[in-house]
Amino acid sequence: MTPSRTVRADVLVVGGGMAGAMAALSARAAGCEVALVRRAPGATALSSGAVGVAPDLSALPGDPLSWRRGPVESARRLARQRPGHPYAAVGEGLVLLPDALDFAVRALDPLLAPVLERPRFLATPTGEVVAAATCQRAAEPGDLLAVAGPLAVAGLRGHLAFDAALVADGLARHAGRGGPEVRELEVDLPGLDPWARPHELARALEPPGEAERLGERLRAALANGARGAAAVLLPPVLGLSPAARVAERVAAAAGVPVAETLSDVPSVPGLRLQAALEARLARAGVAVLAGELRAPGGAPGDRVEVGDAAILAGSWVLATGRFLGGGLARHGVLAERAMGLPVEAAEGRDSGVHLAARPATSLTVRDRRAPQPLLSAGVRVDPSLRPLDGRGRPVHPRLFAAGALVGGHEHASDGTGLGVAILTGWLAGRAAAARG
Template sequence: MVSPRAVAADVLVVGGGMAGAIAALAAREAGARVVLARRAPGATALSSGAIGVAPDPLALPGEPLRAAREPLEAARRLARLRPDHPYAVLGERLGALPEALAFAARVLAPLLAPPLERPRFLATPFGTAVPAALCQRSQAAGDLLAVDGALVVAGLRGHLGLDAALAAAGLERYRARGGPRAFAVEVDPGLGEVGLFRPHELARALEPPGAAEALGRAIRAALPAGAGAALVPPVLGLRPEARVPERVAAAAGIPVAELLADVPSVPGVRLQAALEAALAAAGVEVVQGALQGAGPGKPAMVGADEITAPRWVLATGRFVGGGVVRRGTLREPVLGLPVQAAEGREAGVDLAARPAASLTGAARSGPQPLLSAGLRVDALLRPLDGRGRPAADGLFAAGAVLGGHEQASDGTGLGVAILTGYLAGRAAARPGGGE
């Protein structure tokens, strides 16, 4: 039998998605010895790769371009309307949002475009526009408020992942609100039967010398007069160092951007890889495997490693990451913390114990208690027990494991992960664990 390797750290982060990685990087920057345990990629790797922070809750449906608010103002509005949302629970600490976003932009600088004062409005394959406070460099040129001329949606001949005509028709609706004219074209990337390629296979096929350039030349040949930028499917390379977006744009002769991705998401995989590169560069020890343990100060097992740390950040995600599971009732499986669900003005453990089917509503636009179920925390991000008291000394939580937000669909998922990861990581780095 292999004897366990004993590892001591100041901070143990459980979870390797956006929240866990940002928590680990923030704690490391504050001088802590940090170990991060992660089982697998979670929701971060499935995301569009663009960072939603706070869609303006006062914007009318279909009018996102008018809601060009800076993220903190939009988050404050959202917090006033949704008292369970982590932005509301944080109280005054919500004011750290710009600092947390700047931190994420800095540690992920090779991947992310420099932020603007307003969100960028990025196009989905369905022709809708989504606000993003931060986005990948490969997505930035598609900002609907910044395109100088017409926007050309370039479908790849034979590729079934994008109906360029549908996307362009959808984007045309934003013209009256400050968006560009949109056209659809079809181009042949010269890669053979692309209809059979999955997104990551297409992305890899564009990386070798000549492939990105051929796509760029095909786009150039198809451009209508007055084109200001081209949108392509989100397949511009898996490895940023292959510089596929830059090479396609150089050959096309105009700015080229990826549309936002649906699952499976090449930009989501790129985001996850960039987080892992940042952790390695910062000297965070990453251990691979499912963590089992009883909480801060007690030994926890991850594979053959026995890790002891006085402060933990639980960043285990929601249903995708495995931070909340349904075994009869909704449960937090690592420490057995109570999961709460909210319905109208009622919130609590009792709701989370109801059958899952009774926690969803028929109207998709209405509140869905199941989708916002998670841990309840105080303003210091300390998980609360069933009586509303901090569950354990030195324990913090961040990201999608927190309840009160519909992380996959309300446009705040990665923003909450960045802000709460940043605050939890910094708090955990301090020996007292608090302010």
């Protein structure tokens, strides 16, 4: 397709998830004109509703919840123990983690709850507990250390995707560690389609009166079976649009704080986060272009194309993700798709090994608890987040990488995924703005 228009920007960001959005917004906050190219939602849209920064690696399973270290201190300790992790790769940039988190919370206001010095302890749909740096406000009242009394887990009768008894049984195991007493109940919601998918149910609760109807039913159920509950946990279906404020409306009608659990996939909180990012980019004046970037042999400052547009930008940030986002491809061997950058593993037996010539099937190990080179594969960066070539030199002085594309962490399982996305996206956007 021959481009019919030209977009000129100081910074080009490739990728529309959390890392790409943070890069674009931080560059925009620095006064730059920013263009962002995205194909389709990736891992961010599948996220649970929690923002994990770093687990406390020294915590023991039976320890009181209040003993857990805070997310920022845990990130510092993790960086010292895992030199290939992005938190270690950014060097002194890690001291800016609190600023990056604060930027994300303010940028997405009112979606995210403030970051505390301690972790928030949040329930999953299977009754497990996740320690997170922060979460969406719809989940905030369910923080186990913040519930000042019994916690009621409420299922929606007929909603087959949520088992309130399973969640309640799981959470009850934490009562001796500082968690609340847990009760379980079910709420009748006439007209509920038992086959409705989570996002359909979430959308159905948004119109005027629908969240209030659920709240009234919840109030009646509490009076009959869980009187005195200090908070209520519901399935993660409390609206797709943050502007609908479904959780607040349900709580007002029920007369008690209401929270949703975290989510599995498909994830309503993940879709809500993606929608909030896109709305924030639009308000900030970022030029968003949908489509596949065509940049064969290109580099920052060169003309590249997407759809019917040609783009000229002095600095680039690659935040294309890993496998879900499409930043890496497996065509027998691993390859970085946008520019052909070297792909490396940073953990396990293949630490530091260039993986582009290795069969992807050779990059896993039998022990599921061991580091998996395939899952931590990505580009290697310097402390300024510039991708490095096979000899350890920056590929280009104005090319940066952020998020899951940066190797050295298993972002889906090690508890650092969105934390890495926020920190590296924010830092990369600032660095690109300074060099653009």
